[in-house]
Amino acid sequence: MTTSSLLELKNLTVSVGRTGSRKIILDNVSMSLAPREIVGIVGASGAGKTVLSKAVVNWLEAPLERTSGEVLIEGKDIYAMTEGDMRTLRRRVSYVGANPMGALDPTLPVGVQIVEKMRAVIPDTSRTEAEKRVIELLEAVRIPSARSRFHDYPSQFSGGMMQRALIVDALISNPALLVADNVTQPLDVTVAAQVIRLMKELTDSFNTAVLFVSSSLPVAREACSRILVMEAGRIVEEQATGKLISAPIHPYTKELVEQTPKIWLEGTMATTPGEMQEVVLSLRDVSQTYKVKKKNSFGGVNLVRAVRNVTFDVRRGDSFAIVGESGCGKSTLMRLLSRLELPSGGQVLHGDKDIGTLKGKNLLSFRNKLQMVLQDPFGSLPPRTSIGKMLADPLRTHGWRDAAKIRERVLKVMEEVGLPADLYEELPLGLSAGQRQRINVARALVLEPEILIMDETLSALDQTEQFKLLDLFQKLQREYNLTYIYISHDLAMVRKVCNRVAVMYLGELFELADNERLFFDPGHPYTMALLSAMPTLEERRYQPEDCLLEGEPPSPIDLPAGCSFKSRCPRAMEKCATLQPSLTVRGSANFAACHLIEAPMTEGAARSRASA
Structure with missing residues (x-):
């Protein structure tokens, strides 16, 4: 462990379910993060990455529950803090999630909402100063025509633009700790590169540490000095980024490296149709x-x-x-x-x-x-429609009437795409x-x-x-x-x-x-x-x-x-x-x-x- 840690997790365990039949989501996770450091958490869906990122900022919601362990920020356990202490702490800790749509109030312009947050967190900031700072940051994350888009509503932003706006929202208070949960996933490559560069500049300028959660090992490599690999709620490997890529130890890490597409070292899988194809x-x-x-x-x-x-x-x-x-x-x-x-x-x-x-x-x-x-x-x-009905509806729309043939066709397609037949009646x-x-x-x-x-x-x-x-x-x-x-x-x-x-x-x-x-x-x-x-x-x-x-x-x-x-x-x-x-x-x-x-x-x- 780093002796001067900004963030330290000690045997953190999070579970879900009823007492006596709880399922472990995070299993004795320990790690540390120093000021000005960017540490990556990588792993597949279901590994526990997002639960970990929310546990770090005390945003676990029922039925998730921290059952043991500590989360120390600047030496203080956030799960032992009073509500007043937590409100003070949230000025020094920011979180950006992977789902940008719906994260802001749809009835207010995006820039206005970020300005209001900045003035709440830094009360002596004038509205003019706050607007200038927000526009500068919107330009830094390459929101097109930032001064004009400042007054647009969330519905007028694309998913990628909204993600960039939320990164600005997180950075506005110059936080000591930024938890970034798959923030580059919905962004195109040039914007993602700019966001990663912005995070690196933030660590240098404001001593901000970043916990960078990602499903992509190449993206984590670009951003992080050290990477922790998660599998089934456990940290299975931790190494400096270069060493982890060149000499992975755990079988799961080796699998992640092997599955990463090679761009110039391997050829394409695609076959080129002949010019005679229609x-x-x-x-x-x-x-x-x-x-x-x-x-x-x-x-x-x-x-x-x-x-x-x-x-x-x-x-x-x-x-x-x-x-x-x-x-x-x-x-x-x-x-x-x-x-x-x-x-x-x-x-x-x-x-x-x-x-x-x-x-x-x-x-x-x-x-x-x-x-x-x-x-x-x-x-x-649609969450309240069975999978079988979802797949049958297009057939009925296009004139299929025989229920037995519809079911037969649906089950055949489910088998072809790797869905078990017992999901037919399930939601x-x-x-x-x-x-x-x-x-x-x-x-x-x-x-x-x-x-x-x-x-x-x-x-x-x-x-x-x-x-x-x-x-x-x-x-x-x-x-x-x-x-x-x-x-x-x-x-x-x-x-x-x-x-x-x-x-x-x-x-x-x-x-x-x-x-x-x-x-x-x-x-x-x-x-x-x-x-x-x-x-x-x-x-x-x-x-x-x-x-x-x-x-x-x-x-x-x-x-x-x-x-x-x-x-x-x-x-x-x-x-x-x-x-x-x-x-x-x-x-x-x-x-x-x-x-x-x-x-x-x-x-x-x-x-x-x-x-x-």
Whole structure:
């Protein structure tokens, strides 16, 4: 143990259940954390990481109960403190959880709520000083247009932006101890890298210690000087980060290291469909513009250009990825591909049919052929509906009437995705995130679609569950010749399973390339920046200090002349300020939109290449 510990746990045990039949969740956990130190806690779902993080700040709720042990902060046991002492302590201890949505009052602007907290914690701070500090921190975690977004409500923030706002909320009092529970999980790689860097700066500037809880070993490696590995409520290994990665001791730690995707040392699992495979989904100059009411105006609107002139084809059997930072247009593109929205310009084609013109039975037939598996394994399942009924409802919607055949089809799909048949009549309560996501996959597969859109499907899962589901997706693709479209910020997953990758920035397609070309020879500085920010256990091919982005993307309301990336590009040239780059060939079926690449193509030729 560290002698000058800010935080010290001594044989902490937490259990759940009735007296006499209690289940142990944390089993005699001991650890320490010194000032200015960042210590990682890693492990799979169910290991006890989140329970540990809440026990540290005395936020355990019934039926969870601390049954023995101590949690000492600056030498004082928080479980022996009075309520008054705890209120004083909470000014020095902050907690950020993994679920940002719903964490703030929906009726008040985000910035106003953070200012009120700062003035409550530091009473002699004026409102003007507090607002200035909050805006500075919102800019530090790269909230776009922070001064304007200060006045937005929580419902107007994306999940990634809300997570960054909650990190600001935690940092506002310059805490001595910050408990960060999977805070980077919902963030794209560049924002996650900025958040980790911000935490490191905080430890240096304010002597803040960070207990960094994560399901990702590569993310913990980026942030932490020391890592503790949890399995089934116990600390099974503790080592300095470099030693734990290079020479793990416990079998479970070795398994975590082995399951971490290798980006440059191993090839992709994806197979590339031949060029003779038919095009199943095609975008032709697709754009989407939204009208948003101007603040402090009567009837005035701003035009938000969320997607701009995007063209590409997806072939049968593809595992096609769409990647980019939050706000790049990925989710808008997903809604256009699935006809949840109609584009303001261009066409989305299924075969030779414009899906925007489909109605009635033709539209229902398209819905049958294209299904989605969404990000949230908890909010996407109705809690009071049995699993069998969930999976049967799509069949009934599409005209199935024979109850025996419906049950037979549902049980077959449950078996294919690894769900036991005895869950048929059960509710999803108590199931793990991985099991819930298998239900979502089964619900999409039950109609035997041609195309599955995977919108951040694995981002809420731990490393072990991701590994299992990726194997399942590969198996299902081989059996049913499925076409996958992955919308993701997890480039390690993309490297493992996708054969083609589209890189988007501020609504535009910046690069389209096959897997090997994109990861080993990216054509756009933005792609290189994404790769440099990617957490990995390997030696980096691209260094963050050379590539990592600074500042924030321009507003989609007020797009600049020339290249929209120029304000953040480390290699910007004079002509980038006035001339928008054209799509440029980089070999067969690979292209990028950058002035650094010579011989720009005509627009028609570029579209033809993008569709190859």
